[in-house]
Amino acid sequence: xxxxxxxSDWVAVLERFGNGDENVFEEMNAGSFVLDAGTAQRFYxxxxxxxxxxxxxxxxxxxRSFQMQNIRTDDDFGIALQNGKQNLLPLSKFVSVKSLxxxxxxxxxxxxxxxxxxxxxSLKENVSKTSNGKEKMLVMLNTFGLPEITQVxxxxxxxxxxxxxxxIPPTGRKIIF
Numbered sequence: 001x002x003x004x005x006x007x008s009d010w011v012a013v014l015e016r017f018g019n020g021d022e023n024v025f026e027e028m029n030a031g032s033f034v035l036d037a038g039t040a041q042r043f044y045x046x047x048x049x050x051x052x053x054x055x056x057x058x059x060x061x062x063x064r065s066f067q068m069q070n071i072r073t074d075d076d077f078g079i080a081l082q083n084g085k086q087n088l089l090p091l092s093k094f095v096s097v098k099s100l101x102x103x104x105x106x107x108x109x110x111x112x113x114x115x116x117x118x119x120x121x122s123l124k125e126n127v128s129k130t131s132n133g134k135e136k137m138l139v140m141l142n143t144f145g146l147p148e149i150t151q152v153x154x155x156x157x158x159x160x161x162x163x164x165x166x167x168i169p170p171t172g173r174k175i176i177f
Contacts, residue, residue: 004031
């Protein structure tokens with residue numbers, strides 16, 4: 001793992017993220033970059049460009065899922081929403097990268113929150129036009145939003161720990177199932 005510290009390192013990592021690589025978050029969080037007058041504007045522009053590209057890719061995929069899945073039931077609608085929410089995780093992680101400047105993180109986070117709220121509002125307006133299962137769909141829409149990064153990481157760690165039952169209790173005995 002190469003930790004990005006220069007502008008060119010960051011450009012390479014951002015390019016990978018923009019092309020769909022989701023294994024770059026560890027590198028980004030460990031990286032650092034000192035902004036100076038020559039690179040600050042270019043760095044901010046590059047981050048914004050990559051962020052917009054991934055956001056547009058998510059939107060295209062989300063719209064395609066509604067067209068391709070031929071949603072007929074409330075459960076189909078719920079599955080499409082859950083998939084859309086899960087696919088927001090990379091964007092949510094990106095706007096929370098530790099090594100990005102705080103003002104940039106706040107701007108990106110606000111933009112992502114507004115974007116998700118707009119999608120949610122649009123879906124609610126379209127649901128209100130249909131009468132079958134309207135209440136159930138509105139309840140499902142209320143759960144649609146940005147996934148909490150810490151909760152997702154905790155769930156992943158728990159699932160990894162379940163697979164590795166290497167914990168030896170204080171009695172010294174280990175039960176194997």
